[in-house]
Amino acid sequence: MGRPASADPVAPVLPLSAGLPAAVPSPADPTTHPAHHSHRPVALPAGLALAGGELVATAWVRPLNGDDEEWLAAQPPTRAGAAVVSELLARTVVRLGPWAPPPPERLLDLPIADRDLLLLAVRTSTYGHRFDVVLSCAACERPMDVSFAAGDIPVQSCRTPDAPLPTALPDGRGGVLEVALRPPNGRDQEAVAAAAAAGDPTPPVELLLQRCLVGVGGGPGGADGWERLPVPARGALAAAVDDASAKVELAMDLSCPECGVDFEADLDLAGYVLDEFLAPAGTVLYELHLLATAYHWSEHTIMSMPSPRRRALAGLVAQDLRAKGHG
Numbered sequence: 339m340g341r342p343a344s345a346d347p348v349a350p351v352l353p354l355s356a357g358l359p360a361a362v363p364s365p366a367d368p369t370t371h372p373a374h375h376s377h378r379p380v381a382l383p384a385g386l387a388l389a390g391g392e393l394v395a396t397a398w399v400r401p402l403n404g405d406d407e408e409w410l411a412a413q414p415p416t417r418a419g420a421a422v423v424s425e426l427l428a429r430t431v432v433r434l435g436p437w438a439p440p441p442p443e444r445l446l447d448l449p450i451a452d453r454d455l456l457l458l459a460v461r462t463s464t465y466g467h468r469f470d471v472v473l474s475c476a477a478c479e480r481p482m483d484v485s486f487a488a489g490d491i492p493v494q495s496c497r498t499p500d501a502p503l504p505t506a507l508p509d510g511r512g513g514v515l516e517v518a519l520r521p522p523n524g525r526d527q528e529a530v531a532a533a534a535a536a537g538d539p540t541p542p543v544e545l546l547l548q549r550c551l552v553g554v555g556g557g558p559g560g561a562d563g564w565e566r567l568p569v570p571a572r573g574a575l576a577a578a579v580d581d582a583s584a585k586v587e588l589a590m591d592l593s594c595p596e597c598g599v600d601f602e603a604d605l606d607l608a609g610y611v612l613d614e615f616l617a618p619a620g621t622v623l624y625e626l627h628l629l630a631t632a633y634h635w636s637e638h639t640i641m642s643m644p645s646p647r648r649r650a651l652a653g654l655v656a657q658d659l660r661a662k663g664h665g
């Protein structure tokens with residue numbers, strides 16, 4: 339285990355703290371204080387463009403509970419992270435613009451940055467704003483501790499267009515090629531992961547770009563359009579799609595306390611949060627048993643409590659049992 343390292347996250351583009359819910363205050367009695375009392379709005383950096391020009395850019399999430407943790411623990415490890423995130427958001431996003439709850443299809447339509455921020459909001463509403471992560475040094479691979487707050491994670495807003503974006507790409511012969519593109523969404527993330535799992539040899543990044551390529555020179559986009567793109571245009575397409583996308587990305591300048599090498603690390607936020615949510619899932623059944631025995635609350639009441647509160651109460655019951663010599 340490495341000594342604690344000083345992490346120096348890049349300056350946030352937008353302060354995020356105001357847009358994310360804090361950990362849920364503990365209700366005195368879970369049966370009379372439904373968690374939605376503490377829901378706070380999350381401002382989405384991209385939003386969902388509806389026909390007619392309306393943009394849906396606000397959502398509300400609830401904290402993780404025991405039902406979610408049991409469901410997460412039951413997911414096969416081979417299931418793609420994007421699909422797990424989609425279903426987790428369908429469980430925990432209580433409202434998206436006018437929809438409460440939102441249809442799962444609408445959550446799939448959300449640009450990637452919005453989905454990342456919603457997952458982050460579920461995390462902060464469950465476990466708070468502080469992150470203590472363990473990363474590996476890029477040179478010596480020894481573990482190092484890195485701490486940051488949710489507010490340190492830069493959020494770059496970029497509103498979702500309500501129609502494909504016309505863009506001119508270099509054609510490689512001194513001219514330009516007119517294409518239409520859109521930012522990638524959850525549906526694209528799932529499709530790319532499914533293709534990789536099915537043995538599709540196309541690099542995931544290329545597959546994502548093909549899906550975001552809506553048209554080329556008045557003709558179709560997709561894989562056919564991609565084939566018609568000269569190589570310089572392909573590189574320019576990647577940059578144009580990136581420009582059209584909102585971002586929730588944490589790039590940290592780190593210095594290894596063991597070998598002293600300076601390096602930059604991009605944290606896979608979604609992967610980290612899923613791992614963190616999964617870690618304590620094995621204890622849910624034991625906590626349910628302790629609380630049901632001690633308080634005679636229903637299984638539904640216990641399993642729909644925010645996880646940290648359920649865990650803390652179960653800890654107190656276990657402490658009492660130990661004090662009485664039953665633990």
Ligand SMILES: [Zn+2]
Nearest residue numbers: 475478594597
């Ligand atoms: Zn090192």
